Amino acid sequence: MAGNSARPGVSVTSRVLALLGAFDERHRALTLTDLARRADVPVPTAHRLVRELVAGDALARRPSGEYVVGRRLWDVGLLAPVEAGLRRVAEPFLHDIHAATRATVHLAVRDGDEALYLERMSGRSSVPVVSQIGSTLPLHCTGVGKVLLAHAPDEVQVRVLGSLPRVTRYTITQPGLLRQQLTRVRRDGFATTTEEMSLGACSVAVPVWRGDEVVASIGVVVGALKRDRPRLVVALQVAAQGIGRSLR
Amino acid sequence: MAGNSARPGVSVTSRVLALLGAFDERHRALTLTDLARRADVPVPTAHRLVRELVAGDALARRPSGEYVVGRRLWDVGLLAPVEAGLRRVAEPFLHDIHAATRATVHLAVRDGDEALYLERMSGRSSVPVVSQIGSTLPLHCTGVGKVLLAHAPDEVQVRVLGSLPRVTRYTITQPGLLRQQLTRVRRDGFATTTEEMSLGACSVAVPVWRGDEVVASIGVVVGALKRDRPRLVVALQVAAQGIGRSLR
DNA sequence: GGTAGGGTTTCGCTGAGCGGAAGGAGGCTC
DNA sequence: GAGCCTCCTTCCGCTCAGCGAAACCCTACC
Numbered sequence: 001m002a003g004n005s006a007r008p009g010v011s012v013t014s015r016v017l018a019l020l021g022a023f024d025e026r027h028r029a030l031t032l033t034d035l036a037r038r039a040d041v042p043v044p045t046a047h048r049l050v051r052e053l054v055a056g057d058a059l060a061r062r063p064s065g066e067y068v069v070g071r072r073l074w075d076v077g078l079l080a081p082v083e084a085g086l087r088r089v090a091e092p093f094l095h096d097i098h099a100a101t102r103a104t105v106h107l108a109v110r111d112g113d114e115a116l117y118l119e120r121m122s123g124r125s126s127v128p129v130v131s132q133i134g135s136t137l138p139l140h141c142t143g144v145g146k147v148l149l150a151h152a153p154d155e156v157q158v159r160v161l162g163s164l165p166r167v168t169r170y171t172i173t174q175p176g177l178l179r180q181q182l183t184r185v186r187r188d189g190f191a192t193t194t195e196e197m198s199l200g201a202c203s204v205a206v207p208v209w210r211g212d213e214v215v216a217s218i219g220v221v222v223g224a225l226k227r228d229r230p231r232l233v234v235a236l237q238v239a240a241q242g243i244g245r246s247l248r
Numbered sequence: 249m250a251g252n253s254a255r256p257g258v259s260v261t262s263r264v265l266a267l268l269g270a271f272d273e274r275h276r277a278l279t280l281t282d283l284a285r286r287a288d289v290p291v292p293t294a295h296r297l298v299r300e301l302v303a304g305d306a307l308a309r310r311p312s313g314e315y316v317v318g319r320r321l322w323d324v325g326l327l328a329p330v331e332a333g334l335r336r337v338a339e340p341f342l343h344d345i346h347a348a349t350r351a352t353v354h355l356a357v358r359d360g361d362e363a364l365y366l367e368r369m370s371g372r373s374s375v376p377v378v379s380q381i382g383s384t385l386p387l388h389c390t391g392v393g394k395v396l397l398a399h400a401p402d403e404v405q406v407r408v409l410g411s412l413p414r415v416t417r418y419t420i421t422q423p424g425l426l427r428q429q430l431t432r433v434r435r436d437g438f439a440t441t442t443e444e445m446s447l448g449a450c451s452v453a454v455p456v457w458r459g460d461e462v463v464a465s466i467g468v469v470v471g472a473l474k475r476d477r478p479r480l481v482v483a484l485q486v487a488a489q490g491i492g493r494s495l496r
Numbered sequence: 497g498g499t500a501g502g503g504t505t506t507c508g509c510t511g512a513g514c515g516g517a518a519g520g521a522g523g524c525t526c
Numbered sequence: 527g528a529g530c531c532t533c534c535t536t537c538c539g540c541t542c543a544g545c546g547a548a549a550c551c552c553t554a555c556c
Contacts, residue, residue: 065533070328077326081317121343134327253546280502281501290547291546
C-alpha cells in the first residue's frame, strides 16, 4: 500500500483478501464497521476497498446497508477444482442414496484436522443438520468425521484426540472411548454418531477407498438409527464401492 | 496504484478482480502469461499479485505451473446469497424430478439477456449437456431460456430476438419463428428445444410462478423427446407448482 | 546451439493509497 | 427536543507500496 499506512508492509491485496475472509457461514451479511473490524482494517480504508469490490460485483450491498458476497465471487468460486473429480464421480451415487433413503446425504474429505463437506443433499424430514457445502465440522462428532479420523495419519489422530470439545451432552470427549470406536470403525467398515453433533440427529458413514487409501467418506443423517442401520450401511457401502471403482 | 503505472487510474483492487475474472468455464487453469494477458495486466505485475493471491489461498498453483481458483474463493463464493431462497426451496423438488426421470435437471433464472443456471443434477445417460452451475447460456436455444424469454419484459425480447446467434444447425435464428414459439410457450405452459443448443440433446422446461410473475424455470435434458414429452411436462409442472407454493 | 516460450528478479520513480479528523444520517433515551 | 450513540461517508496532504521495462533464468524443441 502506498503512503500513510498505520501498519506498513500490509499490501492492498492482503487487505482485500482479509475483507473477503471476513465472511463465513455465521456471517453472511456484514455492516461496513463489522467488516472492517473482522478484517482488521480501518473503516475508511475498508470503505474505499469495499466500494471497489461492489463495483466489481465481488460484493453486493443489501438495501439494509449490509454487505454480502456477490455474484462474481460465486461463479468464480464454482470454478475452483476442489476435489472436482471426486465430486463429479460421486454425484450420481449420492443421488441414489438420497433417493433410496430420503435422508440427508453427505460427501466429505479430511482437510487437516476437520471434515470438509463437499456435497450435501437435504433430506425431507425435520432432522436438524448443521453442515453446509464448503464448511468444515469437527472430526470427532460427525459420522463422516469419525470415518476420516479412523483412517487418518497418527499425528492427526493424536492432535484430535488431544482436544475433544463438547458440542452436545452426548459428544464423546474421552479419548479412550473414541479410540475404541475408531478401532471398531476400521474393523466394521462404518461409523455412527448419536446426537453427538446436534440433538435429534444420528448418522452413519462409510469410507470411500481408492486403492488402499481412504480418500473420502459418505454418510447419511437421520432422526434415529434403530433397525434402519443395517440397511443404511449396505446402501452406503454399495455407493462407496461404486465411487471408489470409478475413481481409478 | 502507486508509482510508475503505464495506465494511471487503475487501482490494485480492480487488477485483482480482473485477474480473478480471467477464469471462466473454458479457462479453469491458466498460465501466468495467459492470466496476465486475459486480465490485461503486465506479466511482472500479475506475477506479484498472483503470488499474494496464492499465499492467501485465493488461487492455487498446479504442479504443472498453471494457476487455478483456490479453496478460499470456493468457500467464500458459496456464501453468496445468489437466489439462495429459491435454490433451497427448489432442491427437493429437483431431486424428485431427477429421481423420476433420470434425466439432467436444471434450475435457471434470467440474468439480463441470458439464462443463469443455479442448479444442475446430471442424468445417467450420455446426453451431451453443456450447462454448468454458475454459468450462463443463451435464452433463445435452451429450454429454460425459452421459458424465461417468453415471460421477460418486452425490451429483453426485442434485444434477444434482434440477435439470434446460430449454435447448431437446428438453432432457431428467425425472429418470427421464435416469436411464434414464445406465444405457444405462454399458451401451453412449457417450452421445448430439439438439438438447438447441442446435437443429440433435447429439452423441456416449464416456468416457476411466484404470484403472477415468472421467477425461474425448471427443465430436463434428454436424448429425444418422442412420446416421453407429456410425462416430462407433467412432472415438471407438478414440481414447479410445489416450488412456487413454497416461495410465498 | 539457436530460438522461442515461459517464469522470475531487479530497481528507482512516483501517484495511489492511507487513515485521522470531521461531517452527515439515523435511531434511541431521557 | 436535546443529548447521545453508532454507523456511514468524505476530505486531504503525506509518503512508501506498487509499478513495469529491462534483464535474466530455465526448459523445450528443432
